[in-house]
Amino acid sequence: MSALVDMNAKSGNLERALKLFEEMPKRVYRLSKFSGCSIATLLKVCKTTEHLHHLHARIIRKGLEQDQFLIAEFITLSNSLASLNYSSSVFDRVISPNIFLWNSLIRGYCQKRCFQDVLSVFIRLKRQACLPDNYTFPSLIKACSSLCNVEGGKSIHGSVVRHGFEACVFVGTSLIDMYGKCGHIDDARKVFDEMTERNVVSWTAMVVGYVTVGDVVEAKKLFDAMPQRNVASWNAMIQGFVKLGDLSSARGIFDSMPEKNVVSFTTMIDGYAKSGDMVSARFLFDQSLDKDLVAWSALISGYVQNGQPNAALNFFLEMESMNVKPDEFILVSLMSACSQLGSLELAQWIDSYVSKSSINIQQDHVIAALVDMNAKSGNMERALKWFEEMPKRDLVSYCSMIQGLSIHGQGAEAIRLFNRMLTEGLVPDEVAFTIILTACSHAGLVDEGWHYFRSMKHKFCISPSPDHYACMVDLLSRSGHVKAAHDLIKSMPVEPHAGAWGALLGACKLYSDSDLAEIVANRLFELEPRNAANYVLLSNIYAAAERWIDVSLVRNKMRERGVRKIPGCSQI
Structure with a gap:
């Protein structure tokens, strides 16, 4: 009978094994060792919570709750199939649990990332x-590392020494990893130097520690001294140089690797993408035989960040043709690319694609990207729908909506939404004020613009930046308050940039103020001596005022300085 139970259990027929087990003669159950062995066999092939509960019931019924090695196996399985509360309740029924059983419970909390509970x-x-x-200490040290609890880690380190396990290579490696990740690299090195036995994981942990604190020089010295290296050692050095921005050294390590894995390729691809070298990033991507989603995501986000939205979209379609399912990070990058293009048709397609995918749309970063994409593409109705469905609206999502309304000529609605944001208790930052002042400028709302500009300093204690002044100058200039705009520029506590002077020069042309235009243009010639647009604009202002001699002088100045107007072109 026992052999039949064992055969069916090992072949995966758990239902049949459980039935046979239940039919075993009662006298067999009296033999704890024999019964425990049979249940242990069933535990090894148990795959569902339901089967786990069946086995637990049999353990209780057969009086095996105090068989500590069997219960340890049960808790290990329970940690992966059931809740930690369930595992803990089984543990609590054991009288005087041994260390093997304690370790099973501690590992379970650690695996479920309940690190505070590990220490408890x-x-x-x-x-x-x-x-x-x-076997107790590595999980404890990992918990301190994950919580960045150095003081707790040092306390555990003290227990390691008191119990005589400082010579254990696994415990020592865990301590190196903990001190390194928490930035206490000197403590990590002290543990490393005092280890009587080291393995490749110990060396790698020390290299990773130096990389974490940005000391790539010391990391490279240790890397060169390693008696043996594994893929993780090589990847640590690549990541260190990439983090430092030294892609040449990172590529040197990469090319020297005897065996590369997906992490090696992905790290280099991401490094090149973030540096703007999309050609090298794409070349390595094509060389990689095993591509993960991180590599696809790195290239797509790289194209987006480097202002190549069309390339990002084409790459996404290539990914689709290879039946690679995108995750939410890839889709967010795709939405960002669409936001750059401002294509309504494309935004509708992506919106539909995301809605039909298995991605959890209610995640904050996903729904925020949907709001931003639809707003910038002009589908304000759809953007507002996503905006209102957000479980929690933050400053970024409000700014996306306000900017979208502003871009598409709905200045009054932008003002109302900004005021609603204030009513909800959100505090605007410098970017939010830039967006609302721009909205006021586009809509010609002078009084509202002045109100927000003054409230920056008096209500929110934000000193207006040159960009904020430029927005106000643009607003006043567009509304015909040219003198007020000039007075505002002169009152600025910092040097106004070319954007503010340029807005004023445009207003001078619009309202035919050639005298002020001359003052403004001369300042722009100092700030942007090679910008042909300023010369041409002043020349046109003179021409409108029939000051032909001055027109000729401006043209001569352009020739003397080698400034040439770039001819216009059309795609029609």
Whole structure:
């Protein structure tokens, strides 16, 4: 009978194994060792929570709850199939659990990333006078590392020494990793230097520690001294140089690798993409045989960040043709590319694609990208729908909507939405004020513009930047308040940039103020001596005022300085 149970369990027929197990003679159950062995066999092939519960019921019924090695196996399985509360309740029924059982519970909390609970379990362990072993400490140290709890880590380090496990290579490596990730590189190096035995993981942990704190020079020295390297060691050095922006050295390490994996290629691809070298990024992508979603995402986001939205869209279509399913990060990059293009038709296609995909649209970064894309593409109705469906609207999502309304000529609606944002208690930042002042400028709302401009300093304690002044100059200039715009420029506490002077020069042409235009243009000639548009604009202002001698002088100045007007062109 036991052989039949074992055969069916190992062949995956768990239902049949459980039935046979239940039919075993009662006298067999009295033999704890024999029954435990049969249940342990079933535990190894248990795949569902339902089967786990069946086995637990049989353990209770057969009086095996105090079989600590069997319960440890059960808790290990429970950690992956059930909740930690369930595992903990099974553990709590054991009288005087041994360290093997404690370690099973600690590992479960660590695997589920409940790191604070890991430390709490260790405190319970000590209170019950159970001695930890070398398998206890790596999980504890990992918990401190993940929480960046250096003080807690040092306390655990003290326990390691008190219990005599400082010579254990696995414990020592965990300490190096913890100190390195928390930025205490000197402590990590001290542990490393005091280790009597090191393996390739220990060396790699130390290299990663130096990379984490930005000391690539020391990392490279240690890397060169390694008696043995693995793929993780090489990747750590590549990541270090990429993080530093030294792509030449990173490529040198990459080319020297005896064996590359997907992480090696993806790190280099991402490095080239972020530096703007999309040619090299694409070349390495094509060379990689095993491409993960991170590599696809790195290229798409690289094209977007480098102002190549069409290339990003074409690359996405290439990915689709290869039946690679995008994740939410790729789709967010795709939406960003569409935002750059401002294509309504494309935005509608992407919106439909995202809605039909299995991606969780209600994630903050996804729905925010949908709002931004639809707003900038002119589909304000769809943008507003996504905006209102957001579980939590933040400053960024409000700014996306306000900017979209402003771009598409709905200045009054932009003002109302900005005021609603203030009512909801959100505090605008410098970018938000730039957006609302631009909206006021496009809509010619002078009074509202002055109100927001003054509230920056008096209500929100934000000193207006040159960009904010430029927005106000543009607003006043467009509305015919040319003198007020000039007075505002002269009152600026910082040097106004060319954008403010350019807006004023445009207003001088619009309102035929050639005298002020001359003052403004001369300042622009100092700021932008090679910008032909300023010369041409002043020349046209003189021509409108029939000041032909001055027109000739401006043209001569252009020739003397070698400034040439770029001829216009049309795609029609």
